[in-house]
Amino acid sequence: MKKVICFGEVMLRLGTEGHYRFIQSDKMVVNYTGAEANVAVALAQFGLKTEVVTKLPDHDISRAAIATLKKFGAGVDHIVTGGDRIGVYYIEKGASQRASKVIYDRKNTSISNATRSDFDWDVIMKDADAFIFTGISAALGKELPAIIEDACLAAKKNNVMVFCDLNYRKNLWTPEEAQAVMKNLVKNVDVLIGNEEDTEKVLGVKAGQSDVTQANLDMNSYSTVADQLSKEYGFKYVATTLRKSISASDNKWSGLLYKNGKTYYSKEYDIHIVDRVGGGDSFASGLIYAILNGYDEQKAVEFAIAASCLKHSIELDFNLVSVAEITALMNGDGSGRVQR
Amino acid sequence: MKKVICFGEVMLRLGTEGHYRFIQSDKMVVNYTGAEANVAVALAQFGLKTEVVTKLPDHDISRAAIATLKKFGAGVDHIVTGGDRIGVYYIEKGASQRASKVIYDRKNTSISNATRSDFDWDVIMKDADAFIFTGISAALGKELPAIIEDACLAAKKNNVMVFCDLNYRKNLWTPEEAQAVMKNLVKNVDVLIGNEEDTEKVLGVKAGQSDVTQANLDMNSYSTVADQLSKEYGFKYVATTLRKSISASDNKWSGLLYKNGKTYYSKEYDIHIVDRVGGGDSFASGLIYAILNGYDEQKAVEFAIAASCLKHSIELDFNLVSVAEITALMNGDGSGRVQR
Amino acid sequence: MKKVICFGEVMLRLGTEGHYRFIQSDKMVVNYTGAEANVAVALAQFGLKTEVVTKLPDHDISRAAIATLKKFGAGVDHIVTGGDRIGVYYIEKGASQRASKVIYDRKNTSISNATRSDFDWDVIMKDADAFIFTGISAALGKELPAIIEDACLAAKKNNVMVFCDLNYRKNLWTPEEAQAVMKNLVKNVDVLIGNEEDTEKVLGVKAGQSDVTQANLDMNSYSTVADQLSKEYGFKYVATTLRKSISASDNKWSGLLYKNGKTYYSKEYDIHIVDRVGGGDSFASGLIYAILNGYDEQKAVEFAIAASCLKHSIELDFNLVSVAEITALMNGDGSGRVQR
């Protein structure tokens, strides 16, 4: 059983019910989530061993967060206790032309104030096969880039493959700040995941003329970006999802995987959205699974996209699907017929 | 007022809320249902008199099942009390490319252990106009085929029209087992309902090359099947629904009715699915109503398909629509404008 | 800050949850609403000052209604207390081919028995910029036309622009009764809103051959109607929404605004419906906002249609969107991408 280390923030997600707006809501749906935790949970459904590495305060809300991770099979043995607060995000889901809205309250959290001494990476990376972090984690606090660099070096030392999802968040840092940190960190990365906006803002490499608000994407230009990045940083793989947002209810969804000068495009799915949060994370987890299991490039990107296609049909951030369900979809059965 | 006898299992349906998967669910929605009970309830909405004939254990869950049938107008005068358990099925509804999932727990139920002496068919069939059973009921237990045969013979004696919906369920029996039982039982049947998979598995008559996972159906080939079956078994009518599964959220839905060498095709509807369970049962009830009321073949299949089209917009298994609503749809108003 | 006076009934809305039919419902969702109250609430979201003018009985349900209006920013200073009851309407939302259903219980309400002496319009209209009433209010009770005429005259005296949404309701009055009242009342109206059915039934002016049950609308013919009405009654603007009902789940939505012999058509939106009740009211509020803010005709109709397009994505009757959200949609971003 392969083992994957996932480092990043675990947050409390508070979402309005159904299609209610914040102002209409007398109840909120509770979940505990985070980009890397989402990866860990998805991989646990695929049968892999995972560890979520983070720092959380010592109170019952954190304990509920940890219990939730355990419920869905993610490892929690290396979660550090300390600090003051758990991050929170509020979400109301959009519909039709109305966009979903996310409000973050993640400053001064335990993880943002974590220090290098909180984590013993040599212990954590032992027996691991892959490590993933995202650009979000690097942006959370002053010592975070150093913590991640420690992790990457320990990964290298232990022959652990390093995945990075750029995940640019404009409310966490500016492109300048991001580039100052990330251009250094990605030097240790084997597999880079990031869409056009990410690579432009985080690594300073601009793709073509896509306009994300218009559901039209310039697919070929991304290929050039991947090639350029690969050459500059030595990535083994570069990958991205390609989302065409028709509306908050309907998207077209595909992806591509670049390796050694060649780009592999997946099938495109018409998705009726239940919950799109975590879509990117489910792609990352599909890719990790596929690469760790030696899938060829075409099959790898098909698996990752099929996995993340299914994510959109599932409530909350976790991608709770099995390898069998993903494989069935890859093999062409997206008919949604009742499985008895 | 016409009277229809519906023999089969009544189960407890436990469904997750909204689009939640089983593992996410802290609550389940409760309903009491069953293929033939669904027919009875639908017919009760149309103003017919019905009797659900089944066997249920003597406890409060069964009493709740019976109360539910009564609420929706189905007759419960011939429900036998005894045995150990009520069948249960668990369901999570799919969405987009993710299929709905049903888990059955229906072994050793009261109905599966029923015996011929439990039912006095001459009393039950008195004053009845139609009788319906499905292939599911025949598969439930050892004595069930004999019970159904008793019922059919009593029906014949009382001039009651016999309807059978083949409803093949692979987790109940193999094609061989099904054919061993059903080829005999259908000899008493006037109106046969069954899709291509049903007729192949249950009666051994294979239609063309349709692939149900690909939303493409070979409509003409079914006509040949119907013709062949009619000649072999003397059915007055053969009917089927034609479902093209685009996804778990969207289907195309139509049907056909064969009589005397001629096949009548209904209009096709684009359906946005609320709950597709019971879709076939709602077609059967529409057909029973139409035939008992002397509708011509084209009108009969249009009525049955419009009825079952509306079923897909209704939560849970029962088709809670009126004849007026179905007629409005048949006549062309599927616009969904608010009725004030 | 502009101020708008909204006169009409405030009702209790009792809606089934999700897609449940009335007979399936053990709970109902509560809201307090009304055509003109909906306008007031929408305008309050846009930052305008509003007053809902109505009459309500002296009990806790009314107090909850008033509290709800206050929550969403509408003014309640001129609500009169007295009479016996608050109107109620029951609603089940349709889906796919199944129409939504509304049952009214609004006879003998406090507002329907209101008298001219209940309202001191010179006080109410002071400092106001616009006044809106609908044909519904005029139909509610014997003294209502006189009350509305009082209001219009006070509006004129105070330089308040008068808006009227014809809103014909066949269960409140016949075309003959409506025309007897409304032909007189609209003489005081500056901006008339009403679709083809409204203008035919309420003002006796018939447009072309559109069939609302078939999702095809004769757009040009409406232009002629607007022209004719404008000439006859001296309206400054005539406007209408154009709804093409594909199904209860999907509509196409656009609108037009007529002024001085010229007709301005808006963009058309493909809408996935969450709740379509209040769609017309949200158009009216968008139009009031646009006209009070001096938007040109094309921009005004685009704003009103974008506002009401978004309404369809929001639960219950109120259009809880901001000017910024509407403007973003007008400017082309209907992609529904997550706003973080």
Next chain:
Amino acid sequence: MKKVICFGEVMLRLGTEGHYRFIQSDKMVVNYTGAEANVAVALAQFGLKTEVVTKLPDHDISRAAIATLKKFGAGVDHIVTGGDRIGVYYIEKGASQRASKVIYDRKNTSISNATRSDFDWDVIMKDADAFIFTGISAALGKELPAIIEDACLAAKKNNVMVFCDLNYRKNLWTPEEAQAVMKNLVKNVDVLIGNEEDTEKVLGVKAGQSDVTQANLDMNSYSTVADQLSKEYGFKYVATTLRKSISASDNKWSGLLYKNGKTYYSKEYDIHIVDRVGGGDSFASGLIYAILNGYDEQKAVEFAIAASCLKHSIELDFNLVSVAEITALMNGDGSGRVQR
């Protein structure tokens, strides 16, 4: 199987969830109820045949009301369709020192406008064993006293025992109005149920010095009242419940039954209240059951009080308990131990 006819209003009950006040409520719990319907449903649980006789409008809310009665076993064969509206009452449940609050909206209902020609009492009373009406029904509308008198006379003719629960409601009529009607109607009554307030307001016979707001009741004085009433009107039985309201959460509950100059007092129960609405109706149903089954006086009052004691532990108005459960409580097991 004994058969009981129950005449009166069937209403929609809209209750806030848990302990929420009206102003806090975004949802309401729906039930369909009424004093006499409550009696019918309770008797159906005891295995008796019942008919609810009332008049309801022709719409889906009424149909849901009728479906609810059917679900719980009450007969609906003599419900008349017509008129405009179903009565509504809103309820928030109290707790501790805070009282429950009920708001009625029951004017101009179908039943209040019913006429003598709506009911064919000779048909309705055929094969019946008991008839019950309450003072509420007599107060609802102009023709109601005559309708009830018709019913009583038909009952007498058919040897049907007549029960009357005085149920004085101050918002329906004054004591003078009540006495003008009820002193005549009770001449046909065999079994009179009514507490001290009822007998004083409705029949003008005042008991002792009890103060219902102080949880102290003068039990002996009621005996004198019962004796006086019996002599004046010839009642075979006079009965009442004795409620000591400690708080909205805790009551003491007992009852008495007077016959032939002798008064039988029941055991007193300390009740932790779940829902006290329908408490009196459950006593009436217990009494009807006990008398129709020939219980002696002491056993009859114990049965009726045990039945209504259990009612207080059940949500909503119906008393959903079995004879076995009541008998167990009468026999001394009120320990609430789990029944496995």
Next chain:
Amino acid sequence: MKKVICFGEVMLRLGTEGHYRFIQSDKMVVNYTGAEANVAVALAQFGLKTEVVTKLPDHDISRAAIATLKKFGAGVDHIVTGGDRIGVYYIEKGASQRASKVIYDRKNTSISNATRSDFDWDVIMKDADAFIFTGISAALGKELPAIIEDACLAAKKNNVMVFCDLNYRKNLWTPEEAQAVMKNLVKNVDVLIGNEEDTEKVLGVKAGQSDVTQANLDMNSYSTVADQLSKEYGFKYVATTLRKSISASDNKWSGLLYKNGKTYYSKEYDIHIVDRVGGGDSFASGLIYAILNGYDEQKAVEFAIAASCLKHSIELDFNLVSVAEITALMNGDGSGRVQR
């Protein structure tokens, strides 16, 4: 109409449903609250004019908080927008021997970082009759004591009566820190509210030997404390509630009011608790109302205690009761009988 200014934090309250613990909760009930906001809302129910003065960030959660205050009648005209976050507290309600649990996340909120220049107290205090702050507000941030002192001085200047509820919170500051601030601030206070723990920790004056964990309180000793405090700081009134915690479900509740050397004790109530949060705030609001309306001391303390007794029967923090309901309880009707 009297007007009361209420200064302090407005928070998001996230509570588990029913009796669930945090770890069991997939949903949380949302409310917006705060000690002084609770006072404002309670006073609004009594018909007073109020203003909640606070600082909140510019996002939809804050807007929902403000909308909630408006719904319940509190004034929001002086709420300042700015800063990063709204405070949050998580609550699970206890039962029986299990205590309720509150987790605060209120550091770095907008109000805690407020500065003196945020509030123009001369404008705010204009036409006001009373001002209330609590010890919580003084503890929230560095500049808060100065802000409160500004407010008190403006109050004095405008003849506004100053109320202070000491409300010691051990997780906000130590007794030393509290005394350093509060001994100065209370010099401007007319009416001091605080229990024995508060006066000891905040003002350094220790009462007798009560042990709050044992439900026994030394009532007389408090009298001496009040006398001593009055003499030292010149308070016109000193008041406190007296809570005897039998369990999380049952409390005994009374209060006392000291004035001019004399102590007035209220009646004691046995309370069955629905939600005890906000109990102290409801006492403060009762006291403010009573004193502003010139009630004598005995009536004042009875009113305040009856008001806060009723609060315990109401869900969430606000005391949503009317003066009429409180008066009825004061006058002896705590029987909880249904009000129809």
Next chain:
Amino acid sequence: MKKVICFGEVMLRLGTEGHYRFIQSDKMVVNYTGAEANVAVALAQFGLKTEVVTKLPDHDISRAAIATLKKFGAGVDHIVTGGDRIGVYYIEKGASQRASKVIYDRKNTSISNATRSDFDWDVIMKDADAFIFTGISAALGKELPAIIEDACLAAKKNNVMVFCDLNYRKNLWTPEEAQAVMKNLVKNVDVLIGNEEDTEKVLGVKAGQSDVTQANLDMNSYSTVADQLSKEYGFKYVATTLRKSISASDNKWSGLLYKNGKTYYSKEYDIHIVDRVGGGDSFASGLIYAILNGYDEQKAVEFAIAASCLKHSIELDFNLVSVAEITALMNGDGSGRVQR
């Protein structure tokens, strides 16, 4: 960290919401539970390592059961997959005089058909400190007694302390059947838990004259029973809870522990019940914890009773309390004051 092995059935619990009866319920609350799983979960809250040993079918409901155990910290490494079904029990919670009702559907489950070869007890017992089974498990199926004997022998071999809770269930076996099995099995038991009914039915030793339906227990007689059992079977400890059922809402709760001829009685608690299911299991877990941690007898029984006292305040079967909370209650703070 001590490790405890818990062998027995894991079931799906389906409970009605609030105080609803089965017939009223359109939703059920889902939990996964079982006597020994409850012990494991409780011990996990105390910080112990546990393993739930059972057999479950291979489907999503079982996977949800396992996920739930993981969430609450119980070990699942030795759960065997196979067989057909998971047991189900339905529960409606009583209130006041109305008893809670449990309906079991646990025949033919995977665990009931388990065989000796399913479990490798030498592996399971490695490094364990305690083992617990209950009489329920022994009653479930033919091979279960042998499986348990295997477990006990392996426990002995590995120096694992054996706990047995007799837990007689009359719907699983007769006293004769129970004695035939259990008299043999308890020979391996170190600590016996069982109330008077259990010891009489399962071991044939009758205590005094207590009547469980009357809330009066003969405490001394149990001492004699314990002494007798200890001598006969060599138990190191004998323990029982003492429940006085006042009603379904209120109980008195205490316990006793016998060792070496001496009986230690705990304090008695007045409990307001939230959910009493799992009360006995929480006592067993408290006792295991106390004994494994070397508590003296008095402290052990106080701990176990305080733990199980708190259980009654918690929804569903698991006792989700910490050692700190139990210790606080043991030390006298049952006041339920808010913990901030």
